[in-house]
Amino acid sequence: MNQPSYTQGRQDKPLLAMTIGQAFDQTVSRFAEREALVVRHQQQRYTWQALAASVDLHARALMALGLKTGDRLGIWAPNCAQWCISQFASAKIGVILVNINPAYRTSELEYVLKQSGCQWLISAGAFKTSDYHAMLGELLPDLAQQAPGQLRSERLPELRGLISLDPQPPAGFLPWERLGWLASETAPADFQARQQSLQFDQPVNIQYTSGTTGFPKGATLSHYNILNNGYMVGESLGLSEHDRMVIPVPLYHCFGMVMGNLGCITHGSTMIYPNDAFDPLLTLSCVAEEKATALYGVPTMFIAMLDHPQRPDMDLSTLRTGIMAGATCPIEVMRRVIGEMHMSEVQIAYGMTETSPVSMQTGPDDDLELRVTTVGRTQPQLESKIIDEQGCIVPRGQIGELCTRGYSVMLGYWGNPAATSEAIDPAGWMRTGDLATMNEAGYVCIAGRNKDMIIRGGENIYPRELEEFFFTHPAVADVQVIGIPDERYGEEIVAWIKFHPGHSASEIELQQWCKSRIAHFKTPRYFRFVEEFPMTVTGKVQKFRMREISIEELIKR
Structure with a gap:
């Protein structure tokens, strides 16, 4: 055989039988004066000792906000020093960090915050073309009238407050610079007790993956x-x-x-x-x-x-x-x-x-x-x-x-x-x-x-999620999404679309429609407008045939 x-x-x-906090502290004790973190665009440098001081300060501050072991803390920001500090501060107090893609738009953000039951969210003010404050204001129209930590929303019932990395955020946000001030409200003994109560098998992180059923998991x-x-x-x-x-x-x-x-x-x-x-x-x-x-x-x-x-x-x-x-x-x-x-x-x-x-x-x-x-x-x-x-x-x-x-x-x-x-x-x-x-x-x-996943520039994209999204467009009657090879990004997205009778939309109109609603990397580069899809005799869509046709038309032409 x-x-x-x-x-x-x-x-x-x-294997390491310890929590992330314990591993972090071990490294700090061994290499206290060596350089731990360099953040070039913020012009910040930390030794392990200095990074540990900031991590512990913000961990105690998060406890002062009322975050308990097993609670969820979202983070919606690009790479920065505060991201790293939040990762280790939340781990030290048993709070589950929920990673949110910086490219997410309003509908994706709302789904993830609600599905995970985030109690607090750390957010950048803006990134590239995304105005995070404005999107959160759209989700939470009464935000300016509510004090940080006392948020009440029917759309996001478990969310209690928002922390902004912007030094001067709109009303309703707790600025990151002021977060550290709350550390004094948590006694060092309580912080120590929290760390000692944690087990290494406990959850510490939730990362959303695009789902084949149309919703991220x-x-x-x-x-x-x-x-x-x-x-x-x-x-x-x-x-x-x-x-x-x-x-x-x-x-x-x-x-x-x-x-x-x-x-x-x-x-x-x-x-x-x-x-x-x-x-x-x-x-x-x-x-x-x-x-x-x-x-x-x-x-x-x-x-x-x-x-x-x-x-x-x-x-x-x-x-x-x-x-x-x-x-x-x-x-x-x-x-x-x-x-x-x-x-x-x-x-x-x-x-x-x-x-x-x-x-x-x-x-x-x-x-x-x-x-x-x-x-x-x-x-x-x-x-x-x-x-x-x-x-x-x-x-x-x-x-x-x-x-x-x-x-x-x-x-x-x-x-x-x-x-x-x-x-x-x-x-x-x-x-x-x-x-x-x-x-x-x-x-x-x-x-x-065998799940038809598309990998574009390192981002995993599931066609079913995009198909569910396109069904919300008033002109789209049916849609199939596939990936085709691309020299630069590995793969590019092609959307085959059938319109409702009497309806239509151009490629540019659909891309603009996508732009304000979904992450940029999920927006198809190519669209093909058709009356019918290639089908088997039993009525199943032949995605492999669609891929062959798209490659012939878009790559070999």
């Missing part, structure tokens, strides 16, 4: 889940207190807050944010001027940096390692990253939010072909298997669905036991929805996605 498509990761690296992650995943990623990279990691990926993703922040705090490495959002020149100059040794990014970020006209003038010689993830990496891009950016030990990582996120990773010594044709082998202390439609493990080399089991698998989808039971079987296996093969050495190659 052929060897089955099942592997265990290395078992010689013990909140992957609920524990201290144990994400602390250990960040630790294992850092172990594979060989991180230490001498490493300086540039993190241009968003903190609201696991890539930023787990693989980045938690990977650093478990090894004493310096976290460096080059900007509030990715900018190739600012990232390159940050690497050069901060003498970074590690750099993270999705392939489109690395392509933008490699192709920037000022890159040859930058001294990137201190770079050693990093991770490219979020989409398939072209072999030429990997060659250039190794050769032109000095990242000889760059690695590929694969996973999903529901698995904290990384479940497969290449190693520093894997040859170039393995680093671009596979997603590596099973991470330490995890198991992987590939199964057929009956749930049986397939032989090596045969295609099937990839499943993961172990410490990294989420606690479940917040408030959604039905979706949890569909995703995680009774034996604890998480079904990824990705089709894969495993070779004789245990390396896994991703062959496709």
Whole structure:
């Protein structure tokens, strides 16, 4: 019989049986005077000791707001020092941080706040084209008349208050600068008691993933889940207190807050944010001027940096390692990253939010072909298997669905036991929805996605969610959304639309309609207006045929 498509990761690296707060404090005690956090666009620098002082101050302030263990605190902001401080302050008092995509618009924000039952929200004032204050004012029209902490809203019944990162927010917001003043209302002994009462298996984070049923699902992650995943990623990279990691990926993703922040705090490495959002020149100059040794990014970020006209003038010689993830990496891009950016030990990582996120990773010594044709082998202390439609493990080399089991698998989808039971079987296996093969050495190659997920520039987009959204347009009778290959972003979105009789809309009108209602990365680049969709004889839509037609018309033309 052929060897089955099942592997265990290395078992010689013990897992960390502690909370995020305990791990953070251990690092602070070891490296107090070393640099912990550099936020270039805010011109802020923290030693571990200074960062700990700010984290503890804001943790006590959050307790003073009435936040208890298990309560939810939303954060809706781009990368900044306050994001990092909030991540660790909330973890220290057992409050569950709810990551909210900075690109979300009003309807998405309302859904996430209500579904998670956030009691408080930390919000930026504005970011790019988004006016956060205005959107919150739209959701909460009586906000200006209500004191912070005494908010009452029928639309968001559990929300009690809003904290703004803007120094002069509108009425109804508590400014971040004043939040720290409340710390004195929490006795140090009460803060200490709260920390000591926490267990590492308790939830600490909710991250929303686009749902195949049209609504995002909140992957609920524990201290144990994400602390250990960040630790294992850092172990594979060989991180230490001498490493300086540039993190241009968003903190609201696991890539930023787990693989980045938690990977650093478990090894004493310096976290460096080059900007509030990715900018190739600012990232390159940050690497050069901060003498970074590690750099993270999705392939489109690395392509933008490699192709920037000022890159040859930058001294990137201190770079050693990093991770490219979020989409398939072209072999030429990997060659250039190794050769032109000095990242000889760059690695590929694969996973999903529901698995904290990384479940497969290449190693520093894997040859170039393995680093671009596979997603590596099973991470330490995890198991992987590939199964057929009956749930049986397939032989090596045969295609099937990839499943993961172990410490990294989420606690479940917040408030959604039905979706949890569909995703995680009774034996604890998480079904990824990705089709894969495993070779004789245990390396896994991703062959496709059986959930039709689109990955555009590292963002996961589920067609069903977009289809549900387009049905709310008065002219749209039916819609099908697919992804097609794109050299820059990996994939682009195509929406096939049928109009109601007597109705119509142009491509520009639909894109403008999307702009104010959904995140920019979910807006289709292409539209195709049709009378009918390709169908099977039994009446099922043939998305594969739609994809073939779209590629022929839009790429090969």
